[in-house]
Amino acid sequence: xxxxxxxxxxxxxxxxxxxxxxxxxxxxxxxxxxxxxxxxxxxxxxxxxxxxxxxxxxxxxxxxxxxxxxxxxxxxxxxxxxxxxxxxxxxxxxxxxxxxxxxxxxxxxxxxxxxxxxxxxxxxxxxxxxxxxxxxxxxxx
Amino acid sequence: xxxxxxxxxxxxxxxxxxxxxxxxxxxxxxxxxxxxxxxxxxxxxxxxxxxxxxxxxxxxxxxxxxxxxxxxxxxxxxxxxxxxxxxxxxxxxxxxxxxxxxxxxxxxxxxxxxxxxxxxxxxxxxxxxxxxxxxxxxxxxxxxxxxxxxxxxxxxxxxxxxxxxxxxxxxxxxxxxxxxxxxxxxxxxxxxxxxxxxxxxxxxxxxxxxxxxxxxxxxxxxxxxxxxxxxxxxxxxxxxxxxxxxxxxxxxxxxxxxxxxxxxxxxxxxxxxxxxxxxxxxxxxxxxxxxxxxxxxxxxxxxxxxxxxxxxxxxxxxxxxxxxxxxxxxxxxxxxxxxxxxxxxxxxxxxxxxxxxxxxxxxxxxxxxxxxxxxxxxxxxxxxxxxxxxxxxx
Numbered sequence: 211x212x213x214x215x216x217x218x219x220x221x222x223x224x225x226x227x228x229x230x231x232x233x234x235x236x237x238x239x240x241x242x243x244x245x246x247x248x249x250x251x252x253x254x255x256x257x258x259x260x261x262x263x264x265x266x267x268x269x270x271x272x273x274x275x276x277x278x279x280x281x282x283x284x285x286x287x288x289x290x291x292x293x294x295x296x297x298x299x300x301x302x303x304x305x306x307x308x309x310x311x312x313x314x315x316x317x318x319x320x321x322x323x324x325x326x327x328x329x330x331x332x333x334x335x336x337x338x339x340x341x342x343x344x345x346x347x348x349x350x351x
Numbered sequence: 352x353x354x355x356x357x358x359x360x361x362x363x364x365x366x367x368x369x370x371x372x373x374x375x376x377x378x379x380x381x382x383x384x385x386x387x388x389x390x391x392x393x394x395x396x397x398x399x400x401x402x403x404x405x406x407x408x409x410x411x412x413x414x415x416x417x418x419x420x421x422x423x424x425x426x427x428x429x430x431x432x433x434x435x436x437x438x439x440x441x442x443x444x445x446x447x448x449x450x451x452x453x454x455x456x457x458x459x460x461x462x463x464x465x466x467x468x469x470x471x472x473x474x475x476x477x478x479x480x481x482x483x484x485x486x487x488x489x490x491x492x493x494x495x496x497x498x499x500x501x502x503x504x505x506x507x508x509x510x511x512x513x514x515x516x517x518x519x520x521x522x523x524x525x526x527x528x529x530x531x532x533x534x535x536x537x538x539x540x541x542x543x544x545x546x547x548x549x550x551x552x553x554x555x556x557x558x559x560x561x562x563x564x565x566x567x568x569x570x571x572x573x574x575x576x577x578x579x580x581x582x583x584x585x586x587x588x589x590x591x592x593x594x595x596x597x598x599x600x601x602x603x604x605x606x607x608x609x610x611x612x613x614x615x616x617x618x619x620x621x622x623x624x625x626x627x628x629x630x631x632x633x634x635x636x637x638x639x640x641x642x643x644x645x646x647x648x649x650x651x652x653x654x655x656x657x658x659x660x661x662x663x664x665x666x667x668x669x670x671x672x673x674x675x676x677x678x679x680x681x682x683x684x685x686x687x688x689x690x691x692x693x694x695x696x697x698x699x700x701x702x703x704x705x706x707x708x709x710x711x712x713x714x715x716x717x718x719x720x721x722x723x724x725x726x727x728x729x730x731x732x733x734x735x736x737x738x739x740x741x742x743x744x745x
Contacts (some may be wrong), residue, residue, distance in 0.1 A: 270647070273606045274384050277546045277581075287542035327630070328384045330647050 251304035251345065259341060266338050268331040269297030275325035275335055281318045289314045290315040293325045296342055306346040314341045353378055354741045355635035358642030358650070359628070359663065360387035362712025362730035364560030364617040365440070366640040368447055371624045373742025374608035378627045378635070384614055385648035386713065390727060391465075391602045392609030394451070396437070396474035397421040397602040398724030399460060407462045407485065408468045414474045415456040421725065427670055427717035432697045433736045440735035441475065441728070447620040450477040450584050450613065452582045462486065465602040466504060466577055468512025477609055479579050479587035479731055482572065485516060491571035492525040499532045500540045501548070504576035506530070509601065513574075531564050549581040558586045562593025562655060572595050577603035582615045634662065638707040638741040641693075642734060643714050650714035651691055658691045663708070664694045665701045668716045685722060692716025699737045707744060711737035 245286060255263075274283060276292035289311050291299070300309060325335045354370040356363050359381030367377045397417035403409035410554070422431050430437075438456060445453040453475075460472040462485040470485065481626040481627050497506035510526045534540055534551065552558050558580070565573060573591075577600040580586030591598040603609060623629065643650030643662060652661045660667050669677060669691045671694070676689040692715045693701040697710045713720060720726030 272389055273544070274388055274611070276544060277611055283547065283550075286539040287544065292544075326383075326387070330383050330385045330389070331649070332382060 222305065249303075249307075251306050253303070253329075253345065262334065262337055262341065265332070265334050266297075267301060268329055268333050269294070271298040272330060274328045274330065275333075278324045278328050280322065280324070281320055285315055285318065291340070296338050297333050297335065300338065301344045303345055306342060309342055309346045313346050352511075352637045352745050354738070354745045355380065355637065355639040356626075356642060356738070356741075357381075357635065357639060358385075358644060358648060358712065358714075359618070359621075360385045360614070360642065360644055360648060360712065360730065361617065361727050362644075362714075362734035362737075363640065363642035364621055365426060365444060365447075365731050365734035366642055366709075366711050367626045368624055368740070369440075369443070369735045369738030370640070370745070371626060372443070372740040373739055375638075375742040375745040376627070377624075378629065379621060380629055380631050382630060382632070382649065384611075385644045387617070387727070387730070388611050388614035389607070389647065390503060390610040390613065391471070391607050392450075392477050392613045393461075393463060393471065393480060393602055394475040394727040394731065395720075395724040396441075396456075396728030398722075399472060400424065405450055406519065407472065407516060411459050411472070412461070413457045413459055415649075417460070419458070422657070422670055424726075425718060425723065427694075428718050428725075429695065429699070429715040429721070429733060430725065432695070432699060433732050436736050437728075437732050440732040443735060444731050445475075445530040448613065448616045450616055451475055452478060452481075459486075463602050464509070464513055464516065464574075465604055466509060467604045468509055470516055471602055473724075476602075477612070478519040479598065479600045480577075480602060480609060482587070482597055483574060483601055485513075485520065485522060488513075488517060488524040488572065489522045490524065492527070492569065493572045493574055494527045494529050494568055494570040495574045496529045496531050496565065496568075496576075498534065498540075498576060499530045501536055501543060501576075502541050503543065503545055503548075503578075506574075509574070527570070529568065531561070533561050533564060545576070545578045545603065545608045546581055547604055548576070549578040549586075549612075552578065552580050552586045552590075553583045558589035559593040562598075563592070565594040565596070568594070568596065572596065573598045575600055577601055578608050581608060581612055582619075584612075584616060591592070594656065632662075638745045639709070640734070640737045640741050641701065641704075641708060641710040641714055642712045642730075642737070645692060645713035645720075648713065660693050660701075660714070661703060665703075666703050667691055668694050670717055685719065689719045689721065690717055698740055699733060703722075707741070709737035709741050 273294045276294045353376035356367040356379045367379045396414045443453045495506040495510040510528045574704045658667045669687045671687045678686045701710045711733040
């Protein structure tokens, strides 16, 4: 009896779904998904990003990358803490939203890679910046 | 054939310079900066075992005595192999890095204040740090200066701590506090990092301008924030010249500019000596010096069950560790893993290593650089010996 009622409910939903299809707007499902999960930063990672994660976590917060960053001088520290802020603080994807002001300084990066050449633990800092930038922009708003 | 040095901190740089002095072509491979760049810039050689925490005046013997006592207490210390070379290695280091002036091994240890209001005894320090040696403040009027508008330094707090330290040691000095205007047109000054101010002082004329702002001060010594130059060595002297008063800086606790200053001076010395540099990571052919450091440098890494040497998979010993016990029961107490590293023979050749390989610095096992307070000193002396020996067979 329960099986029959379940199958009946499923059948009704299927018919409704098919009938509604022509009125559905494109991207509605994605919007619904992002509204539910984007705010928490719990979005799927690509396999490449997943491989990168352990390296992004190696930061010991020593700040040496900031010392050699040539582009940091003109930026107020409350707006952008330098590569070291990304390394030490950007470990939790749900918190990426608070990096919006940091991400605004992405374009200041000269891609010189000197920060990576002094990092004691070999954090791929430019990949990290791109990763944070990409994921702080996903989700609603 | 040339010598390959793996690691560019104090041990690797000194080894490369010694190998060059021995006539070898040197290829130095490094992945980045490490413990040397993160250091206070003060060079410990051997701590005073009689020293009492919190009291700089409890015992104050000289490095020579502390050194002998350290080797007596720790018969596995790698410095036992190179004790004859201590004086000459430190002398050569001072020749290459003009931040430091040599001191005799029988001189009393320096007692230097930190920007946190604590103190540290050490053997050798940069000239601007040595000028703050506490016993040398006796009878002087010392003014601790902060930079107006910069949140990175607390002169009142430091002056109060210094006053307490000096009084306990019977040192009679007059302490005052001041604030000097400098860089006030920088809208981001408040949260600037120490290295940013240091780099500003590297610029031509900047140190002189700061010194002129301090010229009217009635003092025998000015104690300024520990940001006196990043890539130049004479910022303190230039400020002092313009101010007409000697200038000193305390040791820095976190994000220490003097440590980076030391690393940059080593990098310049390597360049001047014609050392070739790369970031190659494969095992080198021929004579080589392994100076990859311990945990920060990445010379010793964690394996699945034990600590491993990262490059040659050499055997690692963890002195005093029964079974797999790497840490001790007391948080502040001794921890075996902090002495982990590769054991060597008396010519610094690691056990189980390929022919022609020597080891120097923190990758060597058998000593705890922090508890025994011999970190940079051990790096410099073993680096000098390893580089010299490698050049002999090159």
